[in-house]
Amino acid sequence: MEYCAPETLAEVCAALSNADGPVRVLAGGTDLLARFASGMPRPSMLVDIKKLAPARVIRQLPDGSFEIGAACPGIHIRADKLLGKYWPGLSEAMDLIGSVQIQGRATLGGNLCNASPAADAVPALIAARAHCRIVSVAGQREVPVEEVIISPGRTCLRQDEFIVSFILPARASRSADAYLRMTPRTEMDIAIAGVAVNLTLDDSGVITDSHVALGAVGPVPVFAVAASRILLGSSLDEEVLQRFRRQVSVMCRPISDKRSTAEYRTDVTAVLAARAARIAYDRAAADIAS
């Protein structure tokens, strides 16, 4: 296995397109290296993007949107106060991955490209309506995050492509997100259910925009559009929350495996969805007060 760590976009693109065997992009390596250790066949080329400056930025653009580099470690994402103010749910979701040690390495890009249905940051990115900037020698394209994972372990990226960064849209005022997950342990664990909710309220506290994504309850993270619609026009009263919970349950297609039964995943996803909606709503409402 060959290894390179290019410092420019052009060099990364060249390394990816010139590889004559299987190639993998390495960001933090918290999934990839563990897989190598457990016997997964190694690619002929490993392209490390941690030295690529555009993959390590966190910045707010003039239009209010955010760009987060695909190779930014979780610990930098969590430490970014401005990002945390606008996107507290995404910030929390990233922070839930692994442990303090893992946070020094783990990245959004890796979390998405590992293509696990249980990835913590992915539902939060989807609910945030994030896009990823995908780059190759052929040029650049932007793809909504929910379109990236096509099946467990597989993404829509071609072998010569990689994700350089994520774009979170500009935020309307009175907006907030939240992410909750269930794991038996507090850390060093993998979600058996995860829910991200992203809400925008009007001046009177009525929900005008709503996005919900579910993790670990299907082969890929679920962008739960039908469930999020239930919240529109409401102020999250009990009756609406009950309908929301029911719709979330209907949208869960989990499996039973060593981590959980399908029934438990479904039940808990509905519970977490209602709780996450409440947190996002209260956060957005607090924005009204301010």
Place this chain on the structure above:
Amino acid sequence: MTKKSAAIGNEAPGMAPTIIGTRPVRPDGIDKVTGRARFGADVNLPGSLVGAVFRSPHAHARILNIDISKAQALPGVKAIITAEDLPVISEDMALINNQPPDFRDLSANVLARGKVLYEGHAIAAIAAIDEQTAHQALLLIDVEYAVLQHVVDLHQAMEPDAPLLHEHLITKGITPAPKKPSNIASRYEQVHGDVEAGFAGADIVISEEFTTQPVHQAYIEPHACMAQVAADGQTDIWCSSQGQFMVRAYCARLLDMPLSKIRVIPLEIGGGFGGKTTVYLEPLAVLLARKSGKPVRMQMNRSEVFKATGPTSGTFISLKIGARKDGTLVAAQGILCYQAGAFPGSPVRLGCMTAFAPYNIPNVKLIGYDVVVNRPKSAAYRAPGAPMASFAAECLIDMLAQKLEMDPVALRLLNAADDGTQTAYGVTFKHIGYRQTLEAARQHPHYSAPLGPNQGRGVASGFWFNIGGPSSAAININEDGTAVVTTGNPDIGGSRAAMAMMAAETLGIPYDRVQVLIGNTNAVSYSDLTGGSRVTFAVGMAVTQAAQAVIEDMKRRAALLWSVEPAEVEWLTGNAVLVAEQKQLSLADIAGQAARTGGPIAAQANINAQGAGPGFATHICDVEVDPETGHVKVLRYTAVQDVGKAIHPSYVEGQMQGGVAQGIGWALNEAYLYDENGRMLNPGFLDYRVPVASDLPMIDTVLVEVPNPRHPFGVKGVGEVPIIPPLGAVANAVARATGVRLFDLPMSPPSVHKAIKKAARRRR
């Protein structure tokens, strides 16, 4: 934290201890935190090879053929061994002093003979020039199997038509002996009083069935060793284990070698908890080293540790207790079934003996079954057999308290064993401090702290025997008066510090003037392994006696220097004193003139330590249960224990906290998961969930000190008791938080959720 130090009456008259009971830095501490300490995988020898083990992918299969020719042909492969290379052990060589282990089983466990009995069962081992070559060679070994029906479930294994692991296994302990073989290796019966009469006099009878899952000791350091065989057959083994003499004896018997041909050099041990009281890799490394003529290093990965080394037993326990209306226990009865893994030898007997030991119950009848299943051979785990039985017993006691609307500590106090109580297993207790742990628990602020919604408080107690046994210690006095203590016991829980403190206290010299070594098998007298909570008690006794022998010698030498009778010399705080003439010589003074008084100064003590004091503990646990998800959070935990006398209180507290952490993991999340082919689904720490630090609250400790008069400083063993009460304490807390009682461990979020849901449906 709170220290309830009872007065100790065992030191020299008029002398309060100055070192015992303090908290100095451990002698091995700096090496361990700086990475200089050498563990099992840290020995490097020039030209050494890397060993790797070929393991069964099947849970149960007959081995039809092993073809090693392709692997043998791979460049870089230097030796391959299979069971053919192990001597066949005859029936009369199966046991040493009629004690387990059975070396025929152990031999078949380290390399499968004819049959594989669990996934991960070793079949062959390879030595190659590097790791990559060794692993490549593993892929070239070709084994032909006839796959057999397997059984990993305890109940199924006990069915008459279950697949048989051992075709000739006839249940022991039944007369007349059964004619047909089965998976039930033995039956044990413990009878005390008359249970039928006892239950006839009961006003309340509570009866329940409990299950617990096998759990792994989960030591951080995987098994690792290095072996070197000289041309004359002289064999050196470097390894991390709980006993270098155990490794020597086991390897000698398994390999049919004289003890004198083997030297075992102990390395630091990264956790054992009972799981390193046997051998797996060491005999293979010796065979490979002998065959290749090169040193061979072997190391397991975590998956191998989970699949092929001992967890403790999973159990099914059916228990019944009877009490009078006032709470007096009158009878207890039950059946305990323990999984032994692939070979007989679960700790079911210890489960029967410990279940109700904290209580004075006149009538007890317990029957234990030792059952083989297609899982790794079980190994000792901290208080082997006790936590599961105690879980069942302590849940029943809690249910009784709920039924009688009695305080659970008051109910235990009413029935507590005292000095003079005869246990159901035969022994009469002396110098025990169980009642004192209950009193201390009741008085602790934790016990009366308010609880919020969805929160509950559980209490449970536990008992462990603690042991003594053959132990050795040698003390050499250097020319400058410093002392070197050598023992034969690996330091798992801070025993170097404890040995240094007892030696320093006895000699009357500062702690930092004592060094402690752990000798190899040629450098120090035999000592039983580090286990059974015995080292601070038994080896500490040997150290103290060796120190006393040094003092006697010092007094004799001082008398020589002063030309007086030795009887005129006294030993006071590290000095020989001639009171009449107001003369004094320090230990260093005498050591400096040793040549004038007969040469170097040293002493040793080799004893079979008797009089170990039993350990009792009472734990209080608060949990909060999320009623919608079933997630259990441990909010607060207090462990109260009679420790006899804490030599180094921090390490005693550490033992208690560690035991509690392991017990909480056992209660809440740890379990082996198998697929339909009997293959383990979770052989790693991601899905075998031991608690992480953030899962646990600060575990509060209360040391109750009821001294053991049989030990010079009052020591009782402390290491094992603390893993016993947590299973019951957590279960009782969950029951009180939710109003729903779970009888099966682990109480993972899905199972708690299911139980709550079921109960809600029933109420509707």
